Amino acid sequence: SQTIHQWPATLVQPVGSPLSLECTVEGTSNPNLYWYRQAAGRGLQLLFYSVGIGQISSEVPQNLSASRPQDRQFILSSKKLLLSDSGFYLCAWKQGGNTGELFFGEGSRLTVL
Amino acid sequence: QQPVQSPQAVILREGEDAVINCSSSKALYSVHWYRQKHGEAPVFLMILLKGGEQKGHEKISASFNEKKQQSSLYLTASQLSYSGTYFCGTVSISSGNTPLVFGKGTRLSVIA
Numbered sequence: 001s002q003t004i005h006q007w008p009a010t011l012v013q014p015v016g017s018p019l020s021l022e023c024t025v026e027g028t029s030n031p032n033l034y035w036y037r038q039a040a041g042r043g044l045q046l047l048f049y050s051v052g053i054g055q056i057s058s059e060v061p062q063n064l065s066a067s068r069p070q071d072r073q074f075i076l077s078s079k080k081l082l083l084s085d086s087g088f089y090l091c092a093w094k095q096g097g098n099t100g101e102l103f104f105g106e107g108s109r110l111t112v113l
Numbered sequence: 114q115q116p117v118q119s120p121q122a123v124i125l126r127e128g129e130d131a132v133i134n135c136s137s138s139k140a141l142y143s144v145h146w147y148r149q150k151h152g153e154a155p156v157f158l159m160i161l162l163k164g165g166e167q168k169g170h171e172k173i174s175a176s177f178n179e180k181k182q183q184s185s186l187y188l189t190a191s192q193l194s195y196s197g198t199y200f201c202g203t204v205s206i207s208s209g210n211t212p213l214v215f216g217k218g219t220r221l222s223v224i225a
Contacts, residue, residue: 044155044215046212046215090154090155102145102147102202103157104156105154106153
């Protein structure tokens with residue numbers, strides 16, 4: 001069966017520090033991968049998605065970046081965090097195409113102080 | 114473009130019914146519904162494809178009117194466990210592998 005894991009689950013970082021959130025999927029190959037962010041009490045904002053290794057599409061220009069070094073690994077990074085980067089970050093995957101369920105990871109709660 | 118959900122929030126007593134609406138300005142291929150409990154990841158409820166279908170899962174069902182580019186989620190005889198934030202996500206007809214774009218969510222609170 002397919003599983004998705006992301007870590008760390010919780011982190012508190014000072015403004016200006018770097019960030020790295022990791023997400024891995026198991027039990028499937030060539031998945032579409034996504035990073036969403038949810039600010040407190042807000043909706044799900046799509047940040048990045050990838051349909052293959054090294055292929056990254058950015059939906060919202062900001063100080064975040066994403067990389068897909070391996071088929072089932074998706075990384076969200078920042079060189080310098082801002083206060084506005086605080087939120088609940090969710091990695092998700094699904095098979096290609098317009099149908100099919102989106103499977104979410106457990107989420108990473110980031111607080112920037 | 115982000116779909117629009119209404120209402121933003123609703124409070125129900127156990128046993129009451131509710132309808133959550135989702136509309137888009139784009140021609141849609143599919144509509145997805147998810148429920149999120151506080152502090153947890155969203156959980157899949159159902160997908161509706163163009164063709165005007167209607168789906169149901171126990172006391173939660175949904176319809177998709179592709180001509181109006183609208184979907185509605187129906188919660189019947191609500192239970193305390195139905196509380197959470199409901200999101201619709203849409204995929205437009207334009208291309209394959211299009212990422213799911215979510216609405217801002219509808220917060221549902223069911224009280225005893």
